Amino acid sequence: MMSGVERAVEDVVRRVQRRIGADADRDEVAELARRESARRAEQGRAGRDTAVPDERALERSALAALLGYGALQPLLDDPAVEEIWINSPRAVFASAGGVTRRVPLELTAQAVRETVERMLQTTGRRLDLSSPFVDASLPDGSRLHVVIPDITAGDWAVNIRKFLRGTGDIDALVGRGMIPADVVGYLRGRVAAGGSIVVSGSTHTGKTTLLGAMLTSLCATERILTVEETFELSIRVPDRVGLQGREANLEGSGAVDLRRLIREALRMRPDRLVVGEVRGAEALDLLIAVNTGVPGGCTVHANSAGDALRKLTLLPLLAGTTVDRGFVVECIAAGIDTVVHLERDRDGARRVAEVAHPELGDGGLTARTVYRAEQVPGTREGRP
Numbered sequence: 001m002m003s004g005v006e007r008a009v010e011d012v013v014r015r016v017q018r019r020i021g022a023d024a025d026r027d028e029v030a031e032l033a034r035r036e037s038a039r040r041a042e043q044g045r046a047g048r049d050t051a052v053p054d055e056r057a058l059e060r061s062a063l064a065a066l067l068g069y070g071a072l073q074p075l076l077d078d079p080a081v082e083e084i085w086i087n088s089p090r091a092v093f094a095s096a097g098g099v100t101r102r103v104p105l106e107l108t109a110q111a112v113r114e115t116v117e118r119m120l121q122t123t124g125r126r127l128d129l130s131s132p133f134v135d136a137s138l139p140d141g142s143r144l145h146v147v148i149p150d151i152t153a154g155d156w157a158v159n160i161r162k163f164l165r166g167t168g169d170i171d172a173l174v175g176r177g178m179i180p181a182d183v184v185g186y187l188r189g190r191v192a193a194g195g196s197i198v199v200s201g202s203t204h205t206g207k208t209t210l211l212g213a214m215l216t217s218l219c220a221t222e223r224i225l226t227v228e229e230t231f232e233l234s235i236r237v238p239d240r241v242g243l244q245g246r247e248a249n250l251e252g253s254g255a256v257d258l259r260r261l262i263r264e265a266l267r268m269r270p271d272r273l274v275v276g277e278v279r280g281a282e283a284l285d286l287l288i289a290v291n292t293g294v295p296g297g298c299t300v301h302a303n304s305a306g307d308a309l310r311k312l313t314l315l316p317l318l319a320g321t322t323v324d325r326g327f328v329v330e331c332i333a334a335g336i337d338t339v340v341h342l343e344r345d346r347d348g349a350r351r352v353a354e355v356a357h358p359e360l361g362d363g364g365l366t367a368r369t370v371y372r373a374e375q376v377p378g379t380r381e382g383r384p
Contacts, residue, residue: 008040008052034059070115071105072160076142082162083204086112088155098204098348112156119144125247137231137244138163163234164209170217178206179352183371184217186355187338191218195337196296200308205342206350207299208232208276214340215297219272225265227258228276241268258282259319262289270294277301284316284323290335305339305356306367312336313365333360339367 015036037059044051052058060074069076072092075084080096087093089107093100120127123136123144132151136144141163148156174181191197191214199211212234215224223239231244243265248255258275262285265273274297275286290296302308309332316328336358343353356367 008044008050008058011040069118070111071107072115075103076160076162079164082164084158084160084162086156086158095204098344098350109155112158116144116146116156116158131247135230141231141234143230143232161232163232170213173210173213178350179210180373183352183355186371187214187340188218190338191295193337194295196290196335198297198308198312198336198339199299199342200302200305200339201299201342202301202303202344205344207342209234209350210340210342210352211274211276211297211299215272215274222271223269224272224274225268225270226274226276227261227265227282229258233274233276235274239271241265259285262286266294272297274298278312278315280315281319283312284319284328287312287316287328287331287335291331296335302341304367305341305354305369308339308341309336309358309365309367329360329365333358333365 037055040049041052041055041058043049061071072084075081075094078096081094082097083095084103085093086107089109089112092103092105092107094103095101116127119138120134120136122139125134125136127134127146127148132148134144134146138144138160143159143161143163145159145161146156170179170184173179174184187197197211197214199207199214201207215233215235216237220237222237224235224237224241226233226235226240226242228242229245231242233242235242243261245258245261246254246256258280259282262273262275262282266289272295273286273289275282276299278286278298278300286296286298300308300311302311312332313325313328316331317323317325339354339356339358340352341354341356342350344350351373352371353373354369355371356369359366359368
């Protein structure tokens, strides 16, 4: 059963929707929402309807329903929140500073569906029984992933990884303790010399954030081509083109995968070719590219710098049986300059834990560590 405040929000939204035209802009909708909220609050004060304890809160909730993403909008507006996920209408969670908390928010199944549908309106992606997964970028750069029944047990599963502004500069990450200044100086020299950089780590360690900051701060004069399944990298350089994959249409055609995008990017005169996340056969195309004079960059899920190199030797084998592992190892040793590995502490703090270089010797491909952070007791800081 809806509370009095929820009914008041619904009333304001309904009245605004009846009055706005098809071509109404955001300012018109906002002005109508302000007027209707004031009208509804006055009715409450006069005793003609349920009292509204906070007129401004009523206006914000109505605007969120009309122009934003409903009850999730306050979480999306909160700069501290990094990610939001919905397991069921009554199980909503958020992560801030690497720490997860359950949000005291109860939705309805219909509200979840309507919110997702609104999010997908501008993406060109679809979600239905024939395509029960969707991965899309929202207008603000946030990443949306949704899975629906019967792939899930009964409720829509929604993940929103927010695009966080203000994290795109490497100095900001130094200030937050994510990467030491002397490590930045070291990496600056490797990048300036044309080195290809791999950023590794487990889930939610800040791989995309660090890669974007490094490219922004250390590669500002380069022409950068980025290749991603869904736009997620935040890179602020004058000369950058981003390419995004595409799913097949209803007829099963029109799909564009990362391998095709890498081939197209190489025809666009890149100074540096970056793959947002390597997790399949596209690793082979990237390794070939960085061995033909085009510096590169990517992220990869791994538990250490050494694991990242081992994973990079295996992923290209997915391209087909004609790919030889020895060839891949040679490509990594010759084409990858540095691996920067990230970890997340128990309290949620993210930091560079290791910097290593690939070396090929009698014992095969190994990671030669040049920096390793050691935890200082009682702090989040590391020391070389």
